Amino acid sequence: MTEVRLPPATVWDRLVGQAALIERLQRAVAGDMSHAWLFTGPPGSGRSNAAIAFAAGLQCEFGGCGQCHSCHEVDVGSHPDVRITRTEKLSIGVEEVRDLVRSSALAPVGNRWQVMVVEDADRLTDQAANALLKAIEEPTDRTVWLLCAPTVEDVLPTIRSRTRLVVLATPSVEDVTDFLVRTEGLGVETASYAARASQGHIGRARALARDEATRRRRREVVAIPARLTTLGACMAAAADLHDLAKEEAEALTNDHDQREKVDLDRAYGVVERGRRPREYAPALRDLEKSQKTRAKRRVLDVVDRGLMDLVSVYRDVLTLQLGARSELVNEELRGDVVALANASSAEQNLARIDAVFQAREQMLEFNVPPLLALESMLVALQVVRE
Numbered sequence: 001m002t003e004v005r006l007p008p009a010t011v012w013d014r015l016v017g018q019a020a021l022i023e024r025l026q027r028a029v030a031g032d033m034s035h036a037w038l039f040t041g042p043p044g045s046g047r048s049n050a051a052i053a054f055a056a057g058l059q060c061e062f063g064g065c066g067q068c069h070s071c072h073e074v075d076v077g078s079h080p081d082v083r084i085t086r087t088e089k090l091s092i093g094v095e096e097v098r099d100l101v102r103s104s105a106l107a108p109v110g111n112r113w114q115v116m117v118v119e120d121a122d123r124l125t126d127q128a129a130n131a132l133l134k135a136i137e138e139p140t141d142r143t144v145w146l147l148c149a150p151t152v153e154d155v156l157p158t159i160r161s162r163t164r165l166v167v168l169a170t171p172s173v174e175d176v177t178d179f180l181v182r183t184e185g186l187g188v189e190t191a192s193y194a195a196r197a198s199q200g201h202i203g204r205a206r207a208l209a210r211d212e213a214t215r216r217r218r219r220e221v222v223a224i225p226a227r228l229t230t231l232g233a234c235m236a237a238a239a240d241l242h243d244l245a246k247e248e249a250e251a252l253t254n255d256h257d258q259r260e261k262v263d264l265d266r267a268y269g270v271v272e273r274g275r276r277p278r279e280y281a282p283a284l285r286d287l288e289k290s291q292k293t294r295a296k297r298r299v300l301d302v303v304d305r306g307l308m309d310l311v312s313v314y315r316d317v318l319t320l321q322l323g324a325r326s327e328l329v330n331e332e333l334r335g336d337v338v339a340l341a342n343a344s345s346a347e348q349n350l351a352r353i354d355a356v357f358q359a360r361e362q363m364l365e366f367n368v369p370p371l372l373a374l375e376s377m378l379v380a381l382q383v384v385r386e
Helices: 019-029 047-059 069-076 094-104 126-137 173-184 188-198 202-210 212-222 231-267 280-321 331-342 346-366 370-380
Strands: 036-040 082-085 114-118 143-149 164-167
Touching: 019 047, 019 164, 036 047, 047 069, 047 082, 047 114, 047 143, 082 094, 094 114, 094 126, 126 143, 173 188, 173 202, 188 202, 202 212, 212 231, 212 280, 231 280, 231 370, 280 331, 280 346, 280 370, 346 370
Parallel strands: 036 143, 036 164, 082 114, 114 143
Antiparallel strands: none
């Protein structure tokens, strides 16, 4: 029988494991409002989903019923008074923010709020952040800013001091499992594996539950620590990890890139007329530049996810070494985890986790080429057999 995916009953039901936060946002919808909010939480905690659910609650006359026309418009991104800014680039520039600020000064089309959601506030350039600060310092009566970032330290102190902070926790494995069973129609065993392997990341859990290629790539990543017994193995593993990231990034972007090219050709009449107008060449260059930047960020995002999968293995090793009673993230790799625990100390595995986070910082903060950072990291993860 075909599995049926059931939609959430209200906009709040898509916020997994966030009961206290939902209650707080519902109080705000009922009248305890502020003109600017900052949603923070680790990757996968659902900070963007929380902001969009809040936006729907503010536009819905029933406080976020999930069924009315306003809720549906917010959900699909077509509500005239909700503007959602997300970027596939490495940063959000000042011109884009100035456009948002100009829009925020307008009166809403409806009789409720104008809501400006910035999903990647941590990617604002300094100029962009200063432009946004001006709008938050001098808000219009019916405009609400909802900013999203991993931590409060990722935004300017002057911005966070003028926002109301909303902190999301990482959902538990049980919460994610229940959510997948309830909304995706999955079996408990499949949902539980996806919840564990994703470490509470809802989008990642869905992908792991539904896509065999995603599961295969993760299996290859988490198998890496057990084979880092020689320098050659470390260098080979770095190349493999980099290739896996490029493979997944290309799978995510190729179709999108092709659709954009087709849309561009159609917009300039290339298909119908069989020739390229003068304006087509610069437009194509801009598109290719944008796609190249997006591809670079996508590779970094996928590599970053792989690094967190590696951390999960060393976390499991520490769980055994310290006698903790928590469940292993990678229960299916228990044999490898036991072997690593026997071949190393807790101090060594803490140092390995630190090496992973150093590589992450090198790539995301200092623009070190991913392959170079991965090679250095994996050498630091080498298991020395006595």
